[in-house]
Every structure is written in C-alpha cells, then in structure tokens.
Amino acid sequence: MNTNVLKIGSGKISEVQSTLEKSSISGKILYVADPYVDSLYGAVIRPQMEAVGQIIEQRVDNNAISYAMDLAECVISADVSCIVTMGGGKTLDIGKYAAFVSKRPFLSIPTSMSHDGIVSPIAVLKRKDGKTRSLGCAMPSMMIMDTELIASCPSQLIKAGIGDTISNYMALKDWDFAVARGKDEMNGYAYMMARTALDAILKTQYDHICPEFLGVLANSLVMSGIAMDYAGSSRPVSGSEHLFSHALDYFCEKQNLHGLNVALGTVAVLKMIGEDPTEVVDYLRKFEVDVHPERMGISEDTFVYCMQHATEMRKNRYTYLHETDLNEKKLRGIYRELLEEL
Ligand SMILES: [Zn+2]
Numbered sequence: 145m146n147t148n149v150l151k152i153g154s155g156k157i158s159e160v161q162s163t164l165e166k167s168s169i170s171g172k173i174l175y176v177a178d179p180y181v182d183s184l185y186g187a188v189i190r191p192q193m194e195a196v197g198q199i200i201e202q203r204v205d206n207n208a209i210s211y212a213m214d215l216a217e218c219v220i221s222a223d224v225s226c227i228v229t230m231g232g233g234k235t236l237d238i239g240k241y242a243a244f245v246s247k248r249p250f251l252s253i254p255t256s257m258s259h260d261g262i263v264s265p266i267a268v269l270k271r272k273d274g275k276t277r278s279l280g281c282a283m284p285s286m287m288i289m290d291t292e293l294i295a296s297c298p299s300q301l302i303k304a305g306i307g308d309t310i311s312n313y314m315a316l317k318d319w320d321f322a323v324a325r326g327k328d329e330m331n332g333y334a335y336m337m338a339r340t341a342l343d344a345i346l347k348t349q350y351d352h353i354c355p356e357f358l359g360v361l362a363n364s365l366v367m368s369g370i371a372m373d374y375a376g377s378s379r380p381v382s383g384s385e386h387l388f389s390h391a392l393d394y395f396c397e398k399q400n401l402h403g404l405n406v407a408l409g410t411v412a413v414l415k416m417i418g419e420d421p422t423e424v425v426d427y428l429r430k431f432e433v434d435v436h437p438e439r440m441g442i443s444e445d446t447f448v449y450c451m452q453h454a455t456e457m458r459k460n461r462y463t464y465l466h467e468t469d470l471n472e473k474k475l476r477g478i479y480r481e482l483l484e485e486l
Pocket of ligand 1: 259260308381382386402406
C-alpha cells in the first residue's frame with residue numbers, strides 16, 4: 145500500500161495546495177476532471193494547483209482503457225510530475241490508471257461516495273468492444289474527501305455507498321466459507337480491515353445521513369479499499385452478492401446503482417442460505433436505502449435468472465451460491481418474501 149496522504153472531513157477541499165506541497169509536487173500537474181464537476185468546484189482547486197505548478201487540463205467524457213493510456217503517454221512525454229483527478233468513480237479510474245501506468249503520484253478528489261472503488265487499487269475501464277474490465281493498479285497516493293462537498297451530491301449516490309459497504313457482511317461470510325471448503329486462502333489483515341469497515345457503519349451512533357455520518361462512511365470506504373490492497377484482490381469486499389449484481393448488470397433491463405444491487409444481493413443470499421437478514425434489513429431501512437426489487441425494476445424472472453447464473457460471472461470466486469439449491473420454486477418464493485420485507 146502506498147497511500148500516504150489521506151484527508152477526510154468538512155472543508156478539506158481547501159487543502160489541495162498544502163497536500164501537493166507536502167508531497168513535494170512542483171512543475172506540471174495534469175488536472176483531469178469531469179466537465180460538470182469542474183464547473184462546480186474547479187474554481188476552488190485550480191488556484192491551489194497554480195500556486196504549486198503549471199496546470200495541463202484534460203476533460204474526461206469516457207472511461208476507455210485507450211483514453212487512460214493516452215493520458216499516461218501525455219504525462220510521460222510532457223514530463224508531468226503529478227496527476228490530480230476530481231469527479232465520480234469513472235473519472236477517478238481514468239486518472240488512477242494513467243497514474244499507475246506513468247508511475248506518477250496521484251491526488252484523488254472524489255465528489256461522491258457511491259462505492260468502494262473510489263479508494264481501491266482497482267480501475268474499472270472499458271475495452272474497445274465496450275465491455276468493462278477491472279484492472280489492478282495502485283491505491284491513490286494522496287486522497288482528499290471533503291464531506292461537505294460530497295454531502296451536496298444526490299442522496300441516492302450516498303445510499304449506494306452505504307449499500308456497497310453493507311455488502312461486506314455477505315462477502316466476508318463467503319470468504320470464510322470458501323476457505324473452509326479449501327477453495328481460497330485467508331488473509332487475516334485484509335479480513336480485519338473489511339470487517340472493521342463494516343462494523344464502523346453498522347455500529348455508528350448516527351441514524352440518518354448527515355455530514356458526521358459521511359465522515360464515518362468515508363472511513364469505511366477507505367478501509368474497504370485498503371482491505372482490497374492487502375488481499376491483492378476484491379475478495380474481502382466482494383462475494384456472492386457481487387456475483388448477483390454482475391449478473392444484473394448483464395441481464396437486467398433497468399440498470400441500478402452498483403451499491404443498491406449488492407445490498408439487495410446481500411439480503412437475498414442471506415435468506416437463501418437460511419440466515420436471518422434482519423440486522424441488514426433494519427439498517428438499510430434506517431438510512432432509507434430502498435432495495436425493493438420491484439421498485440428497482442427487477443422482475444421475478446430476472447431475479448431468478450440472475451441468481452441461477454451469478455456463479456458464472458466470475459471464475460475463482462467461490463461462494464455459498466456454489467453449494468446452494470437454486471431451484472426456481474425456492475427462488476420465486478424468496479423474491480416474493482423480499483417484496484414483503486423490503
Ligand atoms: Zn462493490
């Protein structure tokens with residue numbers, strides 16, 4: 145792990161300059177931003193970067209691997225000393241991958257908290273054929289999460305971030321299960337980090353989304369990212385509920401936010417393996433994270449199909465679903481129970 149500057153809190157956006165200075169950044173800085181996000185906050189961070197060096201600007205409108213590689217080449221040939229990226233997950237992943245390829249320091253400034261990928265050592269980028277790929281890279285070496293700024297993003301994005309963190313609940317059960325079956329290795333440090341990320345939000349004193357809670361959520365997302373970094377894969381934070389969500393990405397007509405899909409998957413798989421999902425359901429309800437399948441546009445047929453095909457979504461990720469009875473009648477019953485209970 146090589147994250148060495150991490151700032152979380154209200155108003156932290158004003159610490160871009162001091163962060164760069166402390167990391168001895170000077171010369172050319174590649175500033176990569178989503179155009180909309182730049183129109184909102186560019187005026188706040190641009191003068192801070194100009195105080196340190198000379199800005200080269202790039203607007204991001206896609207998340208293609210080739211685009212990230214082009215940026216990496218620009219960084220190398222123009223002798224850029226650092227990449228600063230501000231925006232949501234897609235924009236951050238472009239900057240993250242370009243920094244990894246060009247071996248430059250990377251300052252990440254997320255403007256939302258919709259999933260744990262914003263602080264992970266993984267970039268999800270598009271290939272030429274349009275399919276996305278999760279590419280291993282490095283954690284951002286500098287990160288600023290301004291909770292006040294993030295509080296102004298749509299609340300659904302924050303709720304999705306809660307859902308992605310809650311999914312550690314199922315992911316860790318799946319990891320234990322896979323290890324017990326001799327299908328995977330345990331990494332105690334990574335396990336503990338993912339568990340701590342989960343406990344921090346499950347046991348929070350806050351009962352609604354407020355700036356203080358966003359600080360807790362930000363910490364949890366970072367810990368999930370560090371867990372992935374320690375494990376060298378997404379295993380600590382991604383189990384059967386993520387396989388189900390990947391199937392929904394492929395087969396569900398209505399596309400929902402990743403964090404909501406995995407939260408639904410967590411409740412559904414817990415029921416399928418005969419475990420009580422009450423703690424998770426009550427938590428989601430408290431924060432008004434709505435994962436009712438019908439309201440998410442997931443039909444009974446789609447639910448059944450995605451559960452039955454979830455294990456095909458990813459090789460080498462052994463989970464409870466590999467040994468659970470997935471007969472149609474049982475799955476239809478669970479879907480109907482979810483309609484009542486969520
Ligand atoms: Zn996730």
